[in-house]
Amino acid sequence: MSEAGRWWESLPHDYYRLTEATEIDLEHRLKVRGSAGLDRLLRTGLGTLVSAAMVPGLARSAGVAQQREALRWYQPYADRDDRDAIFARPSAPVTIEETPAGRFDWRPSGIPVRHLAFDSPFQTLNPALQASYAQSGRNRRARALHLHHPDGPRKTLIWLHGYTLDSYRINGTAFALPWLWRKGYDILMMTLPFHGARSERWHPFSGYGYFAGGMAHANEAMLQAIHDIRIFIDHLLASGVPSVGVSGLSLGGYLSALLASVDPRLAFAIPNSPLVVPIDMALQWQPIGPILRFLDRRHGFGIGEMRHGMALHSPLSWQPLIDRERLLIIGGAGDRFTSPSLVNLLHRHWRGSQLHWFPGNHVLHLQQGIYLRLMKRFMDRATAV
Numbered sequence: 001m002s003e004a005g006r007w008w009e010s011l012p013h014d015y016y017r018l019t020e021a022t023e024i025d026l027e028h029r030l031k032v033r034g035s036a037g038l039d040r041l042l043r044t045g046l047g048t049l050v051s052a053a054m055v056p057g058l059a060r061s062a063g064v065a066q067q068r069e070a071l072r073w074y075q076p077y078a079d080r081d082d083r084d085a086i087f088a089r090p091s092a093p094v095t096i097e098e099t100p101a102g103r104f105d106w107r108p109s110g111i112p113v114r115h116l117a118f119d120s121p122f123q124t125l126n127p128a129l130q131a132s133y134a135q136s137g138r139n140r141r142a143r144a145l146h147l148h149h150p151d152g153p154r155k156t157l158i159w160l161h162g163y164t165l166d167s168y169r170i171n172g173t174a175f176a177l178p179w180l181w182r183k184g185y186d187i188l189m190m191t192l193p194f195h196g197a198r199s200e201r202w203h204p205f206s207g208y209g210y211f212a213g214g215m216a217h218a219n220e221a222m223l224q225a226i227h228d229i230r231i232f233i234d235h236l237l238a239s240g241v242p243s244v245g246v247s248g249l250s251l252g253g254y255l256s257a258l259l260a261s262v263d264p265r266l267a268f269a270i271p272n273s274p275l276v277v278p279i280d281m282a283l284q285w286q287p288i289g290p291i292l293r294f295l296d297r298r299h300g301f302g303i304g305e306m307r308h309g310m311a312l313h314s315p316l317s318w319q320p321l322i323d324r325e326r327l328l329i330i331g332g333a334g335d336r337f338t339s340p341s342l343v344n345l346l347h348r349h350w351r352g353s354q355l356h357w358f359p360g361n362h363v364l365h366l367q368q369g370i371y372l373r374l375m376k377r378f379m380d381r382a383t384a385v
Helices: 029-058 061-072 127-133 168-174 177-182 208-212 215-238 251-259 278-283 288-299 303-313 340-349 368-382
Strands: 097-100 113-119 141-147 156-160 186-191 244-249 269-272 328-332 354-358
Touching (some): 061 215, 061 288, 113 215, 127 215, 141 177, 156 177, 156 251, 168 186, 177 186, 186 215, 215 244, 215 251, 244 251, 244 368, 278 288, 278 303, 288 303, 328 340, 340 354, 354 368
Parallel strands (some): 156 186, 269 328
Antiparallel strands (some): 141 186
16 A cells, blocks of 8 residues: 555545646646636536446446445455555466558558557456456457567557547547657557457447446456556567556556556656546546535445545555656646646655646647657656666
8 A cells, every 4th residue: 555545535525626726827827727618518528428337337226335335345455555466467478469450540651550469368356247347358359559660679658548539540649659659669559448449339439338337347447457558568578679668648647657556667657647536536527526426425425435445546555666757747737637636646646756737638738749858858768778
């Protein structure tokens, strides 16, 4: 457990109401306020999708009691320092299959691209959920798009996408990943569990399966994401890659931060607009926030209990396993998906880490070129031989 102790109890229950200013608010007042207003509108749409996935299991008192009991099962894991038990490694080597990119795949001009895939041997931490979790057959096939150099393996950035935003093309274009490739990095873009080709055909949207089984199911999806990322790291290092680092947006930023507390092999971690505390983030959204507060009032399913049940995979519950000089956090001053108050929690927890604010929101990253160049310099230092 983190040296900060039981943060899920010490953090005020109304922390989600806090609006925390950043040092660039006055300098970019209009940009920050304008982008924050846009984010409030956009997050309602995403909150509606998350609610659509979660609400069916919470519609009846029996369903609430069942989910509450399932979530309680995970609380003891947050109370003790047992990373090996939580983030278990495969017991046998995993074969990674490589295939060329297809005709309709995203293939940036002049960059060799291939698909990497394997059958994930992930087993749920809670044995009682294994059968229901395994019903999503397409999710068992872990996938990634690999932008590589033909003259041999290079230092590699693993990029993790946000919730529902799994498109390789959108992520690659929005975060200038071909530019980083031209600067000498290989890029591995992983598809997170229940997204893209890992979602079932009947799912109404990409990422639906992440939360459709309830909070306990979401816990297992977080653990599987870390499990599968580490298998890709195993493959990269075994193939001669000199160093591997990770970055990602939102949900991908959360997993990037968590991975820094799980795998000491990382050369760097750069979470971008990370969730940090999923429950508190959700409390800020419509319509899911009122739903969670209703569970507290009507059923006594409190905020602290929810935090505790999901704390085993929070970056706040663990100390990072890589030097703080290798940790860079990027946040939007106008972000109201993952607000500055939440991003600052991670920065305070990661004492000695670097924090960069840009004057934009969760979607509109104004002055992005500044932080992309900062990322490049940061990665160069972290991967210097």
